Amino acid sequence: MSQHNEDYEKSELYRIRHSASHVMAEAVIEMFPDARVAIGPAIEDGFYYDFDLPRSLTPEDLEVIENRMKELIKSKENFVCQEVSADDARKLFKDQPYKLELIDGLEHGNLDEDGNPTQDKQKISIYTSGNFVDLCRGPHVETTGQINPTAIKLLNVAGAYWRGDEKRPMLQRIYGTAWESKDQLKEYLWKLEEAKKRDHRKLGKELDLFSSNDEVGQGLILWHPNGGMIRYQVERYWDEQHIRNGYDLVYTPHIGKASLWETSGHLGFYKENMYSPIQIEEQEYYIKPMNCPFHLHIYKSQLRSYRDLPLRFAEKGTVYRYERSGVLHGLLRVRGFTQDDAHHFCRPDQMPDEIDFTLNFSMNMLRAFGFTDFQAYLSTKPEKSVGEDIMWHDAEVALEETLKRMGVPYEVDAGGGAFYGPKIDLKVKDALGREWQLSTIQFDFNEPERFDLSYIGEDGKEHRPYMVHRALLGSMERFFGVLIEHYAGAFPVWLSPKQVTMIPIADRHNDYAHEVAARLKKAGLRVIVDDSSDRMNAKIRNAQKQKVPYMLVIGDREMEEGQVALRRRSGENPGPMSVEAFLELALREIEEKI
RNA sequence: GCCGGCGUAGCUCAAUGGUAGAGCAACCGCCUUGUAAGUGGUAGGUUAUGGGUUCGAUUCCCAUCGUCGGCUCCA
Numbered sequence: 168m169s170q171h172n173e174d175y176e177k178s179e180l181y182r183i184r185h186s187a188s189h190v191m192a193e194a195v196i197e198m199f200p201d202a203r204v205a206i207g208p209a210i211e212d213g214f215y216y217d218f219d220l221p222r223s224l225t226p227e228d229l230e231v232i233e234n235r236m237k238e239l240i241k242s243k244e245n246f247v248c249q250e251v252s253a254d255d256a257r258k259l260f261k262d263q264p265y266k267l268e269l270i271d272g273l274e275h276g277n278l279d280e281d282g283n284p285t286q287d288k289q290k291i292s293i294y295t296s297g298n299f300v301d302l303c304r305g306p307h308v309e310t311t312g313q314i315n316p317t318a319i320k321l322l323n324v325a326g327a328y329w330r331g332d333e334k335r336p337m338l339q340r341i342y343g344t345a346w347e348s349k350d351q352l353k354e355y356l357w358k359l360e361e362a363k364k365r366d367h368r369k370l371g372k373e374l375d376l377f378s379s380n381d382e383v384g385q386g387l388i389l390w391h392p393n394g395g396m397i398r399y400q401v402e403r404y405w406d407e408q409h410i411r412n413g414y415d416l417v418y419t420p421h422i423g424k425a426s427l428w429e430t431s432g433h434l435g436f437y438k439e440n441m442y443s444p445i446q447i448e449e450q451e452y453y454i455k456p457m458n459c460p461f462h463l464h465i466y467k468s469q470l471r472s473y474r475d476l477p478l479r480f481a482e483k484g485t486v487y488r489y490e491r492s493g494v495l496h497g498l499l500r501v502r503g504f505t506q507d508d509a510h511h512f513c514r515p516d517q518m519p520d521e522i523d524f525t526l527n528f529s530m531n532m533l534r535a536f537g538f539t540d541f542q543a544y545l546s547t548k549p550e551k552s553v554g555e556d557i558m559w560h561d562a563e564v565a566l567e568e569t570l571k572r573m574g575v576p577y578e579v580d581a582g583g584g585a586f587y588g589p590k591i592d593l594k595v596k597d598a599l600g601r602e603w604q605l606s607t608i609q610f611d612f613n614e615p616e617r618f619d620l621s622y623i624g625e626d627g628k629e630h631r632p633y634m635v636h637r638a639l640l641g642s643m644e645r646f647f648g649v650l651i652e653h654y655a656g657a658f659p660v661w662l663s664p665k666q667v668t669m670i671p672i673a674d675r676h677n678d679y680a681h682e683v684a685a686r687l688k689k690a691g692l693r694v695i696v697d698d699s700s701d702r703m704n705a706k707i708r709n710a711q712k713q714k715v716p717y718m719l720v721i722g723d724r725e726m727e728e729g730q731v732a733l734r735r736r737s738g739e740n741p742g743p744m745s746v747e748a749f750l751e752l753a754l755r756e757i758e759e760k761i
Numbered sequence: 762g763c764c765g766g767c768g769u770a771g772c773u774c775a776a777u778g779g780u781a782g783a784g785c786a787a788c789c790g791c792c793u794u795g796u797a798a799g800u801g802g803u804a805g806g807u808u809a810u811g812g813g814u815u816c817g818a819u820u821c822c823c824a825u826c827g828u829c830g831g832c833u834c835c836a
Binding site: 332703708712 | 762763764765766772790791792793794795796797798799809810826827828829830831832833834835836
């Protein structure tokens with residue numbers, strides 16, 4: 168657990184939220200005396216409580232519950248903590264099966280509230296506030312009076328499995344938020360509103376970037392011309408950077424024979440995510456869920472010398488994975504996507520440098536897209552794994568040393584690695600401070616073995632190379648979604664699908680506007696001329712709504728002087744300048760990726 | 762997949778158990794305009810799809826598809 172989380176759990180705000188969840192439970196039980204209660208912790212930005220209720224809750228119910236909560240808070244109920252024996256607790260909660268299950272876990276001293284194993288035998292404590300008694304380890308505020316009734320709000324109801332297990336009952340979870348002051352609540356709600364405005368699904372429609380379609384199928388993305396241009400620019404930059412940094416670009420097919428996926432192990436451990444096979448002349452082929460087996464075969468296509476290493480094969484490889492319908496989400500979770508994938512093959516002695524390089528390259532790539540705040544997660548050897556301990560150890564050390572050298576803040580997820588190797592996941596913070604996981608750098612001790620990879624060492628003998636799998640942007644789809652939200656659709660000039668809108672004031676300016684547009688296009692700018700019969704004001708409004716970075720207004724004055732009048736989408740209005748001056752300005756800003 | 766909500770014109774949204782309406786966009790005109798919507802008109806819907814209840818369904822019920830908020834899972 169991170170320092171950040173520990174601090175939060177000790178904070179006043181944490182106690183307020185945790186207490187608010189109890190008050191909410193009290194209000195819900197008043198409304199539904201037969202309610203069965205599960206758990207109700209404080210979470211980031213708020214709290215929730217899970218209930219088993221006789222009927223589904225409606226938004227109106229939430230309003231009633233919230234109002235009742237405010238009354239309960241005003242009555243200043245005290246939170247009283249009491250330690251009890253397991254048997255007493257069982258008597259107290261005899262009608263509450265979820266609580267009884269929790270008590271069993273606590274009594275046997277190996278499961279905490281969330282069902283996670285713990286070392287210590289747990290004490291059993293209950294908290295009483297008003298008419299509500301809850302099995303709870305606290306901490307709470309002393310009295311509900313410490314909760315600010317103007318700083319709480321119930322947000323939504325959602326289904327949640329008991330203990331997160333889909334085989335167990337589905338409960339109703341009410342989410343709420345609580346703060347110390349009304350202003351903090353307001354600020355939080357503003358942030359939620361702002362996030363809604365930036366939602367890539369909304370902007371995707373408004374800016375005509377992408378869509379999906381019933382008839383095409385869920386989770387399959389259609390990139391429209393505007394989105395396509397952005398993708399092209401991202402990919403072009405990506406290609407250049409990879410070529411400059413020692414990568415070889417490779418291309419591989421979308422399907423491969425069943426035996427390939429048997430060798431790679433995917434049919435063993437990844438089959439649930441793969442689509443049904445296609446029959447081709449008595450042979451079964453699978454659509455690829457990953458690119459690695461193909462890259463491994465490129466490696467194997469010739470005898471490799473230790474002098475050849477490291478080798479880096481990069482591909483924007485399109486893969487298809489079965490995802491359960493309920494998890495699909497805009498561009499962020501889809502069924503067909505293009506990974507910006509690469510596989511590195513290196514000698515053991517090159518490994519630390521190779522990790523340094525990869526992390527550094529990854530962060531540089533992301534910085535070009537305006538992401539400067541990184542948080543890393545190091546996942547280490549799980550219980551079930553393949554590969555020798557020494558390899559795991561060396562790789563984990565190398566990963567951690569790299570993080571330290573680079574000064575990237577990181578958390579260790581002990582035992583959180585895949586069975587085939589440890590990894591670093593890199594998250595970036597966007598303009599609203601939200602974290603998104605993009606890059607992943609993973610060791611693979613499985614496939615080199617399965618494909619029997621080797622290189623000839625200095626000693627003339629065969630050796631097994633280390634293999635690292637990495638994606639920097641993650642996938643083009645997810646990255647695009649994050650980019651849209653990060654920039655709120657106002658992409659920097661180099662990425663903007665349309666960079667310039669020419670705005671002739673009257674019809675007599677159209678020809679000149681087209682002439683200038685032709686010059687700008689020749690210089691590489693993406694320009695459109697709005698020669699519609701709209702008035703200038705309407706043209707500006709349309710260009711603003713499309714978040715076009717430069718608007719060039721053309722009237723009599725500009726035409727006579729051979730100039731253009733620049734207006735930026737920021738509202739800034741530098742005014743008339745020569746076409747050359749504008750061109751210079753625009754090209755400079757494109758170069759600087761502003 | 763599961764729990765709950767939603768699906769009406771290209772978009773945003775009204776309305777009703779008795780032949781569906783607005784704004785924007787589109788199209789055709791008029792206006793020729795100086796930094797965020799000039800103006801008149803025209804056209805556009807088997808109310809997601811398939812069943813059922815009903816004299817009558819877009820409205821009520823069921824299923825399917827899609828979508829939204831979550832759970833679980835993940836690039």
